[in-house]
Amino acid sequence: MSTDAPKLSPVEKIKQDSEFLKGSIDTEMAADTDHFGKEDIQLLKFHGTYQQDDRDKRVELKKSGGGKAYSMMVRCRIPGGRITSDQMLAQLDLCDELGNSTLKITTRQTIQLHGVLKRDLRDTINRINEIELSTLAACGDVNRNIMCCPAKNADGVHQEMLQLTDALTEALAPQTPAYHELWITDPDTGEKTLQGGGPVVEPLYGPTYLPRKFKIGIALPEDNCIDIYTQDLGFLAVVRDAKVIGYNVLVGGGMGTTPALKRTYPALAKRMAFCTPDQAVDVAKAVIKVQRDHGNRADRKVARMKYLVDEWGVEKFRRSVEEYYGQPLKDCTEDDVTGFDDHMGWQDQGDGLWSYGLNIENGRIYDDEQRQLKSLMREICQTFGTELRMTGHQSIIVTDLQEQDKDRLIEIIQRHKVPTTEQTSTVRRWSIACVALPTCGLAITESERRLPSIIDGLEQPLAKLGLDKERFTVRMTGCPNGCARPYNADIALVGKAKDKYTLYVGGGWLGNRLGYIYKDLVPDADIVDEIVGIAAAFKANRNADESLGDFCDRVGKDDLAVLAAAAERP
CATH class of the missing domain: 3.30.413.10 (Sulfite Reductase Hemoprotein, domain 1)
Known part of the structure; x- marks a missing residue:
């Protein structure tokens, strides 16, 4: 039998040669073209943007001898879907000024801009960073936006889950300075700023990052609103006496499949082990390292971690995680998912304030003659100025409302011809x-x-x-x-x-x-x-x-x- 290493997929070579995701993006940005080359298209995903074209216009453009109507989709990284009113207003400005005048709330609790032209890409990403959001690692072969129950609740349980979300986001973020070098400019001088210094090193990901995308979600047994079993890595909170004592760790979920290839399939995550709250970040790193070092880099169609978990079996996978982590982990508790709250309508936050979940059909925020969702969001943000939270069902929760604000919010919604949640059918x-x-x-x-x-x-x-x-x-x-x-x-x-x-x-x-x-x-x-x-x-x-x-x-x-x-x- 041959002992040669398996041939790597073309994307692996692109990552290897990219100088930690820099590639030739800067050169292509300066070129007088409306699209990027195929290698930089792959690297741009790590920076939070995909190159697309308007497929409705393909036939028309082909008949006229033209090319494709290229544009960029730009996705933010918004852990747990939490965004301020000012940030939402800035996103609405961006979609009007540099996008296609709509926003898309994704199924991972974040926001996408569509229709951004190549010439406006740097301005778009820079402005997103100016409002203290980021696009780094919103796409690409890294840990992406971390999902977490979006309910605004005064109990300590939800707060602990959000703290883990933020800790994981920071710990698992790529460290390459290429992102700041390419996209961030100094507000005083207008010069691009290179953050950090010294050798470019990715201590967690290494020079080729992960074999494929990686998704994390944090949920409660009674409220699986982030679909924890579809995640590469899930943390299911184990609560005793109103306190999170740890998490049941689930591994190996993933939805994508290629029907013509029987070796590909959707999979639900498997229960692996229990960890305490102070172990969670390092356990996540250990799981990522196992996938980094043992995931399939020859065939991207079977490169998600679910295939490694299935090939090895969850017990072998757990042993490898424990080796990277440095000590054994306890078995899962009996806790498992039992409920799902979409958090729509009025919900008591437990601190004297209220939240209202508004159904946004398929997550698209726009204005037309029938309904004015975009104008509605502007008025909500300007009137109440509270935090917003996006759900895994592509909808929005308006938080921290006073009892006397209830009628006013409903009036604003109805004035913009948008159905309230109570007027929206269950289906x-x-x-x-x-x-x-x-x-x-x-x-x-x-x-x-x-x-x-x-x-x-x-x-x-x-x-x-x-x-x-x-x-x-x-x-x-x-x-x-x-x-x-x-x-x-x-x-x-x-x-x-x-x-x-x-x-x-x-x-x-x-x-x-x-x-x-x-x-x-x-x-x-x-x-x-x-x-x-x-x-x-x-x-x-x-x-x-x-x-x-x-x-x-x-x-x-x-x-x-x-x-x-x-x-x-x-």
């Missing part, structure tokens, strides 16, 4: 979608632009079935990469071919079970009818207190198809 409230067309280069089908009309078609039949208050998740993605976490949802639509979707069922709103393929290559025009059939079968055949996902999981694919065909539909 719409529990739905999310990725961006997909026209800007995502991986999208096969529509997602964000299509899901609202699908929900429109579902609302009346669900009401007639008496299921309008039934909670189940509907998630839609334009490709199998799974950015909207479809594979553990009650119902999911995943783009498979032009105007055709794979329909998954049998996951659940709790997030701890994968669904199965119910039907493949479902035409777009048949989606609503297929889901209504599932709902009708559920209504007629469910057990007491059984959720839709539990029902689909119990009856299985073949029986579900029979029951759906026989069920009386409204």
